[in-house]
Amino acid sequence: xxxEVNLAGIKMKNPVTVASGTFGYGREYSELIxxxxxxxxxxxxxxxxxxxxxxxxxxxxxxxxxxxxxxxxNPGVEYFAQNDLPFLRKFDTKIIVNACGSTQEEYVExxxxxxxxxxxxxxxxxxxxxxxxxxxxFGTTYEGVKQITSSVRKVLDKPLIVKLTPNVTNIQEPAKGxxxxxxDAISLINTLLGMSIDINTRRPHLANNMGGLxxxxxxxxxxRMVYQAHNAxxxxxxxxGGIVTGNDVIEYMLAGATAISIGTGNFISPDTSIKAIEQIxxxxxxxxxxxxxxxxxKVQMN
Amino acid sequence: xxxxxxxxxxxxxxxxxxxxxxSVEAKEIAESAKPGNxxxxxxxxxxxxxxxxxxxxxxIEKEQGIIEFIFQVKGxxxxxxxxxxxxxxxxxxxxxxxxxxxxKNYNKxxxxxxGIGTFPLYELAKELKQTTNxxxxxxxxxxxxxxxxxxxxxxxxxxxLIITTDDGSYKTKGFAINxxxxxxxxxxxxxxFACGPLPxxxxxxxxxxxxxxxxxxxxxxxxACGLGVCLGCAVKTKNSPxxxxxxxxxxxxxxxxxxxxxxx
Numbered sequence: 001x002x003x004e005v006n007l008a009g010i011k012m013k014n015p016v017t018v019a020s021g022t023f024g025y026g027r028e029y030s031e032l033i034x035x036x037x038x039x040x041x042x043x044x045x046x047x048x049x050x051x052x053x054x055x056x057x058x059x060x061x062x063x064x065x066x067x068x069x070x071x072x073x074n075p076g077v078e079y080f081a082q083n084d085l086p087f088l089r090k091f092d093t094k095i096i097v098n099a100c101g102s103t104q105e106e107y108v109e110x111x112x113x114x115x116x117x118x119x120x121x122x123x124x125x126x127x128x129x130x131x132x133x134x135x136x137x138f139g140t141t142y143e144g145v146k147q148i149t150s151s152v153r154k155v156l157d158k159p160l161i162v163k164l165t166p167n168v169t170n171i172q173e174p175a176k177g178x179x180x181x182x183x184d185a186i187s188l189i190n191t192l193l194g195m196s197i198d199i200n201t202r203r204p205h206l207a208n209n210m211g212g213l214x215x216x217x218x219x220x221x222x223x224r225m226v227y228q229a230h231n232a233x234x235x236x237x238x239x240x241g242g243i244v245t246g247n248d249v250i251e252y253m254l255a256g257a258t259a260i261s262i263g264t265g266n267f268i269s270p271d272t273s274i275k276a277i278e279q280i281x282x283x284x285x286x287x288x289x290x291x292x293x294x295x296x297x298k299v300q301m302n
Numbered sequence: 303x304x305x306x307x308x309x310x311x312x313x314x315x316x317x318x319x320x321x322x323x324x325s326v327e328a329k330e331i332a333e334s335a336k337p338g339n340x341x342x343x344x345x346x347x348x349x350x351x352x353x354x355x356x357x358x359x360x361x362i363e364k365e366q367g368i369i370e371f372i373f374q375v376k377g378x379x380x381x382x383x384x385x386x387x388x389x390x391x392x393x394x395x396x397x398x399x400x401x402x403x404x405x406k407n408y409n410k411x412x413x414x415x416x417g418i419g420t421f422p423l424y425e426l427a428k429e430l431k432q433t434t435n436x437x438x439x440x441x442x443x444x445x446x447x448x449x450x451x452x453x454x455x456x457x458x459x460x461x462x463l464i465i466t467t468d469d470g471s472y473k474t475k476g477f478a479i480n481x482x483x484x485x486x487x488x489x490x491x492x493x494x495f496a497c498g499p500l501p502x503x504x505x506x507x508x509x510x511x512x513x514x515x516x517x518x519x520x521x522x523x524x525x526a527c528g529l530g531v532c533l534g535c536a537v538k539t540k541n542s543p544x545x546x547x548x549x550x551x552x553x554x555x556x557x558x559x560x561x562x563x564x565x566x
Contacts, residue, residue, distance in 0.1 A: 024531040031304050032395070032529075052548050057524045059534035064350050066526060073533045073549065216349045244349060267353060267527045269344070270306055270395070 001284055002291040003277075005039070007236050007259045008159040008184030010094050010121045012039030015292060016249065016277050019240050019263030020045050020098035020123060020163075021070065025084035026091065032270040037277060040094035042261055043080070045125050047100050048110045050076035055207040060196055065215030065242075066264060067194050069208035072100055072128055077113050085117060096161065100125040104138075104148055111156045121158055123238075124149065124183075126174075127165035127190035128212070139165045145177030153182040161238055164188040164229075166218075171225045172232035179233040187238035187261070188229060189222045215264040216242045223255045230256025230297050244272055246279020256297040304398065304529070305330040308391040312368070317451050320375040321418075322384050323360065324392075329367030331396040335359055337426035338403040338520055338558040341371065341396035342528040345383040355379045356528050358422035358497075358520070358557070359397065369396075372421045398528050401556040403518055405429050408492040410437040412482050413460070414506055416498030417444060420452065422520055423497055427459035437461050439485065443478030443502070447471035479505045491515065500566060507561040517561035523552045530554035538565040 003014040017040040023029055026041050035041065053073025060067045074080075080097070088095050097119050101107040107124070114122050126139030126148060138144045149162055162178035164171065166189035178186050191212025196205045204210070222241025230237055239257025243249055244265040252260045265272035280292065289295060313325035331341065342354035361370040375384050386392060403426045411430065415423045420442045430436045440460035444450045445468045457463045464481045465473040474481060479502060482494070496506040497520035510517030525535035536549035537556070540563050550556065550564060 021533075022527075022531065028527075028529040028531050032306050052546065053533060053536060055547070056534075056536040056549075058536055059524050059526045059532065061351060061353050061526075064352055066352060068526070068532070068534060070533050073536075215352050264352070264526075267532060268349065269393070270529075 001281065002293070003280065005259050005293060007238060008121065008161060010040065010096065010159050012094055012259060014039045014277050014280070015253065015257075015259040016273050016280070017042055017096070017238070017259060017261045018266060018273055019261035020125065022263040022266045025080065026088050027084070029266065029270055030091070033274050036092040037274055038093045039259060040096050040120065041088065042096045042098055042123055043084070043088075044074050045072045045098045045100040045128065046074050046077050046080050046110075047072060048077055048106050048113075050074065050079065057205060057207055060205040060211070062194070062196055062213065063217060065213050065217030067196055067206055067211035067213055068191070069206045069211035071208070077110055081113070081117055085119070089118060094120040096121040096123050098123045098125050098163070100128060104151055107148055108151050108155055111152045115156050115158060119158065121161060122156060123161040123163050123187055124152060125163050125190075127163050139174055140168050142173040142177040145174040146181045149178050149181035149183050159184045161185040161187050163190055165190050166221055166225055166241070167193050171228050175229040175233050179235050183235060185236045185238060185258070186229060186233065187240065189218070189225050189241045192218055192221060214242070216244055218242045219248060223251055226252055226257050227255040227299065243276070244268060246276045246283055249276050249280055250283055250295065253292070253295050254297070254299040256299075258296055303330070303334055304395060306393070306395045307331065309394045310391050311386060311388050314388050317372065318449065321372060321451065322375070323370060323372045325368055325370045326392060326394065327367060328369045328394060328396070331394065332362050332364050332367050332369050335362045335369060335397035336402040337405065337429050338401070338422060339397035339399050340422075340528070340557060341369070341394050342398060343383065344393035345379045345386070347393070351379045351382070353526055354395065354528065355383065356398070356522070356525055356553070360421045360424055361428070362425055372418075374418050395528065399553055399557045401558040403495055403520075403558050404493075405433060407434045408436040410439065410489065410491045411493045411495060412439050412441065412486060412491045413495045414441040414478050414482050414498070414502070415496070416442070416478060416502045417449070419498030419502075419520070420456075423495065424452065424455060424459065426495055427456065431459045439491070440464070441466070441478040441482045443468070443498070444472075445469070477502070477505075479509065483509060486513070486515070493517065496520070503566055507566065510561050518558050519561050519564070519566075520558045521552050521556050521564065521566065525553055528553045539563065540565050
């Protein structure tokens with residue numbers, strides 16, 4: 001049985017990765033699970049300089065989901081390179097760094113540094129809804145995505161995955177923008193912009209008022225967008241949004257994902273990703289699938 | 303060391319109408335848990351409610367491999383938890399939090415708690431009495447007589463127990479902090495430990511800082527993972543600039559902080 005997949009030149013032992021912002025830099029979960037079993041780890045969104053993040057409350061639970069407005073708090077790429085990367089490298093898994101910035105120059109500077117590090121790929125975050133400048137501002141149009149991806153492509157030799165926002169009318173446009181600019185893959189979806197109101201105080205639950213919705217509640221949106229993007233581009237897709245079981249993984253792969261990320265599912269249980277890998281194997285045995293690559297994009301539409 | 307275990311409920315007690323005490327078999331957690339640590343409880347095996355519930359540890363019985371926690375039924379999650387029964391297994395991660403109450407030999411300390419914030423203070427008082435020669439004065443405040451709990455338990459682990467009610471319906475009328483101030487002025491303490499509602503913590507914090515008394519306070523904030531990953535449970539660091547605030551995280555630097563380190 002083969003679970004190995006090749007995502008944009010990143011050869012992973014299985015299609016299961018953990019999503020940016022839900023796994024830190026691996027340290028905390030390494031105490032609870034064997035992170036070497038994962039196909040890859042996508043790190044916390046990392047910027048050129050440290051970021052302090054947004055005011056609390058930053059998280060709020062909703063029906064089968066949660067809103068967050070962390071604001072990309074992270075220690076900066078220099079700290080990551082010195083402290084977290086050497087730790088992560090001890091494990092037998094691929095390392096994909098989620099890169100975020102607020103200007104084109106910042107993205108380029110950051111990726112110049114990432115290009116020199118011992119990492120397996122970069123996920124360019126053009127989709128965080130929680131910071132005012134940058135991120136999602138670049139990620140909603142064909143031109144915006146193409147422009148920033150092109151400028152990063154010039155300085156980055158490593159596999160480049162562009163992470164897209166679902167907060168658009170037509171996902172195929174930014175997806176094509178990434179492909180035309182030379183991205184090796186795209187990942188989607190980031191969180192859906194949402195809001196929740198305390199009916200007693202009449203104020204939003206999050207200090208930042210709005211935040212990104214994640215968790216099982218958003219899975220059908222993610223599956224739909226992966227399907228639409230798969231029809232629009234030839235580059236592989238890292239699918240995510242609400243995955244908590246192996247069956248969810250299969251669903252995303254049928255829609256067109258080559259690999260997937262588990263995000264909020266990690267908060268439910270630290271071993272969600274490990275169990276998902278086991279459940280994928282079970283599905284393959286049951287359905288006599290020799291190679292997991294066979295099912296990518298194999299949904300049959302009605 | 304943190305573990306994720308299936309912990310059998312061996313005892314369930316209803317302390318008040320909306321207040322439950324669970325005793326669970328959790329050898330690995332009991333072994334390494336310290337006063338101030340908390341656990342993340344998955345109330346049932348379902349994606350709704352989605353997240354675990356962070357609950358402070360009330361009592362640790364290392365030899366028996368048991369931990370106890372008390373929680374108030376506040377919403378969906380705690381309502382489901384309250385319906386779990388003896389014999390069932392609870393999915394628990396713990397012990398969590400790196401900032402815990404400092405246990406050492408003090409001359410005298412004041413422990414102050416309010417309402418449901420009193421629960422994590424029991425293990426603290428117990429360990430101070432069992433493992434050190436510290437004189438422990440405990441102040442616990444409740445809104446009214448009907449809400450007073452754990453009087454006997456706290457009595458056993460305190461040299462003096464002062465109970466206050468806001469309305470005077472039981473013991474001393476008023477706020478616990480006022481009693482603490484009066485007594486500390488008469489006889490100084492080496493440390494104040496506090497856990498409770500925000501107004502109480504603010505009052506304790508500013509008093510301790512003003513009088514230059516070392517003080518540790520236990521905080522809470524909405525959190526998702528409890529492990530230091532999601533970075534949800536942010537709390538402002540003391541004296542960080544208004545326009546560029548810096549943050550600790552309750553689950554990582556806390557839940558117990560030095561009063562001089564946090565802005566609450």
